[in-house]
Amino acid sequence: MSDLWMNVAYFALLLIAVGGFLVVEMRTRPGQTIRQALAWLLIFLGVIAAAGLWDQISNTVSPRQITLEGGRVEIPQGNDGHYRLTADLNGQPVTFIVDTGASTIVLSHADARRIGIEPDDLAYYGTAMTANGAVPTAQVTIARLTLGDISDTNVPAVVTQGELGQSLLGMSFLSRFVRVSIDNGVMVIER
Structure with a gap:
């Protein structure tokens, strides 16, 4: 149970740090900040998708x-x-x-x-x-x-x-x- 609370605390701190950065950046350069955030989100989703589909991808490349x-x-x-x-x-x-x-x-x-x-x-x-x-x-x-x-x-x-x-x-x-x-x-x- 303590590992669960450690993970929750870690993700809460990460969310506060990233959220704080986005709030500050949105004040000065909202358009550029949104584009960069979306680019990183797509990269993150691409990595997750590749990791999840790795077995299928590797079997296609090398059956x-x-x-x-x-x-x-x-x-x-x-x-x-x-x-x-x-x-x-x-x-x-x-x-x-x-x-x-x-x-x-x-x-x-x-x-x-x-x-x-x-x-x-x-x-x-x-x-x-x-x-x-x-x-x-x-x-x-x-x-x-x-x-x-x-x-x-x-x-x-x-x-x-x-x-x-x-x-x-x-x-x-x-x-x-x-x-x-x-x-x-x-x-x-x-x-």
Whole structure:
């Protein structure tokens, strides 16, 4: 209850200070004072509106996946045309580009390190064909991949010898779902 009275006292003092300033200013320059007060009021309301709408604004600028119960994930298309989702790999969040043209999960060096795999210690015996030609790959196993209420263990993936900008979520993982569809800019994957 004392916090309430402290807040009331603070706002009363603030109102007296601002009100007193406005009374003095209104005597000398009423037109300019009213314009400045309205400008500050609009700025204040704009800041409040932006703070209240921040979640909606940020989702429009950078859409996020929606994980629903029952093994369904909705992934909005990004401004660049790609579908990105974030999954936990060995307890670490990793953001993927969903790539139906990739045959498997491909981890970037940074993401591999973050989940406990050291790319410099791997044996690159495999080969993947990319838009830039053949790239050496190393087979790895992700101990646990979690996406919402979906959790898989011992998930096969590869790390390429060349540096990859962002990890790719390919068909070897997408084929575990009964439904993969795109409708109105939203990719839906469902178990």
